[in-house]
Amino acid sequence: MKKKIFVFDTTLRDGEQSPGAKLNTHQKVELARQLEKLRVDVIEAGFPISSPGDFQSIVEVSKVVKDCIICALTRAIKEDIDAAVKSLIYAKSPRIHTGIGSSDIHILHKFKSTREKILQRGVGAVKYAKKFVNDIEFYAEDAGRADNEFLAHMITEVIKAGATVVNIPDTTGYCFPEEFGTKIKYLFDNVPNIDRAIVSVHCHNDLGVATANTLAGIGNGATQIEATVNGIGERAGNTSLEEVVMALYTRRNNLSYFTNINTQEISKTSRMVSQIMGIPVQPNKAIVGANAFAHSSGIHQDGILKRRENYEIIDPKNVGYDSSQIILTARSGRAAIRHKLKNIGIELTQDKLDKFYQDFLNLADLKKEIYEDDLLYLLGKGKEENHKKIKLDLIQTISGNKNIPTATVKLIINGKK
Numbered sequence: 001m002k003k004k005i006f007v008f009d010t011t012l013r014d015g016e017q018s019p020g021a022k023l024n025t026h027q028k029v030e031l032a033r034q035l036e037k038l039r040v041d042v043i044e045a046g047f048p049i050s051s052p053g054d055f056q057s058i059v060e061v062s063k064v065v066k067d068c069i070i071c072a073l074t075r076a077i078k079e080d081i082d083a084a085v086k087s088l089i090y091a092k093s094p095r096i097h098t099g100i101g102s103s104d105i106h107i108l109h110k111f112k113s114t115r116e117k118i119l120q121r122g123v124g125a126v127k128y129a130k131k132f133v134n135d136i137e138f139y140a141e142d143a144g145r146a147d148n149e150f151l152a153h154m155i156t157e158v159i160k161a162g163a164t165v166v167n168i169p170d171t172t173g174y175c176f177p178e179e180f181g182t183k184i185k186y187l188f189d190n191v192p193n194i195d196r197a198i199v200s201v202h203c204h205n206d207l208g209v210a211t212a213n214t215l216a217g218i219g220n221g222a223t224q225i226e227a228t229v230n231g232i233g234e235r236a237g238n239t240s241l242e243e244v245v246m247a248l249y250t251r252r253n254n255l256s257y258f259t260n261i262n263t264q265e266i267s268k269t270s271r272m273v274s275q276i277m278g279i280p281v282q283p284n285k286a287i288v289g290a291n292a293f294a295h296s297s298g299i300h301q302d303g304i305l306k307r308r309e310n311y312e313i314i315d316p317k318n319v320g321y322d323s324s325q326i327i328l329t330a331r332s333g334r335a336a337i338r339h340k341l342k343n344i345g346i347e348l349t350q351d352k353l354d355k356f357y358q359d360f361l362n363l364a365d366l367k368k369e370i371y372e373d374d375l376l377y378l379l380g381k382g383k384e385e386n387h388k389k390i391k392l393d394l395i396q397t398i399s400g401n402k403n404i405p406t407a408t409v410k411l412i413i414n415g416k417k
């Protein structure tokens with residue numbers, strides 16, 4: 001029997017902590033609707049005590065999203081929990097996410113306290129939140145650097161206090177995958193009541209291993225993952241939702257896990273998050289980068305044209321793209337050129353193609369990428385137009401808060417201005 005892995009999306013909370021990513025209520029609602037279409041199990045909509053705007057965002061998201069659990073973040077502080085309870089008043093399935101530091105670094109240098117006092121605060125927060133909402137997730141902040149024995153004790157006590165989900169965050173992205181997996185296993189072996197809660201993993205990407213750590217967590221028993229779309233989040237970001245989901249999907253025949261994610265909504269969600277937050281996706285980003293399904297070298301292009309699986313482990317259609325892309329560059333070969341020409345209705349004999357290929361390479365050495373128009377130019381179609389010598393003489397743009405923006409361009413075409 002395959003095990004369900006719950007997907008807890010924190011794009012609207014941890015993701016929004018990325019510098020420059022701030023969202024207003026309308027934007028949070030729009031993204032939350034899309035996350036519902038993506039079929040995440042939980043939407044962490046914000047941190048209600050942090051600002052009146054964020055409080056209102058959680059209220060509005062709770063009104064419109066009915067198919068996901070709506071979660072609000074708090075510290076282990078009564079006022080935070082009161083704000084979370086109020087913000088979730090319209091939620092069909094509300095969850096409060098409360099917690100406190102678990103590493104000695106946090107206990108000594110952030111809270112200036114002791115393990116015992118911090119434990120009591122964590123337990124107290126869970127008990128208090130439980131009076132209002134049944135579904136309580138406890139986060140043991142900086143669990144990645146926490147002493148495993150103390151962490152196990154803390155988790156045991158918060159489950160006794162009523163936590164339904166226990167979140168083991170690698171807050172600072174410190175752990176290596178094997179180490180993080182071992183930590184999760186340690187908790188399964190040393191927390192006597194662990195079967196009464198869902199174990200969640202929340203990894204940060206400071207060393208670039210957040211996805212690997214999350215997969216190690218799953219491999220050792222965690223059944224909820226916390227992630228953001230495009231991997232945005234505090235500092236180097238959080239685990240990327242699309243990476244974990246597609247890893248489990250792609251390797252589904254070797255693994256015994258599944259998620260409820262509608263993978264075909266992944267590319268749309270990624271674009272929305274990028275556009276609304278104003279954070280571009282790096283081109284080589286796994287799954288959602290512009291180059292994730294683009295092939296530009298001759299050997300790969302030839303292989304992919306023979307059979308897509310030669311160089312792709314994911315069908316781009318499964319994540320919402322139309323198809324793979326063949327990019328013509330000076331590294332491309334004849335197979336790719338023949339394919340591109342065929343797409344525009346042109347077939348060349350082998351001799352002609354061989355000759356054309358030399359022209360192609362000469363042009364490709366001058367340009368980064370060769371487009372269909374360039375192919376037509378090389379074939380002589382529209383060559384006259386392109387033979388014009390065009391020189392940019394002037395470009396000037398004027399903008400300001402009072403005038404209408406204008407742009408002026410002067411070109412010299414075949415010597416004539």
Ligand code: KIV
Binds near residue numbers: 167
């Ligand atoms: O990284 C972290 O520890 C967090 C907690 C608030 C869950 O984001």
Ligand code: ZN
Binds near residue numbers: 014
């Ligand atoms: Zn985090």
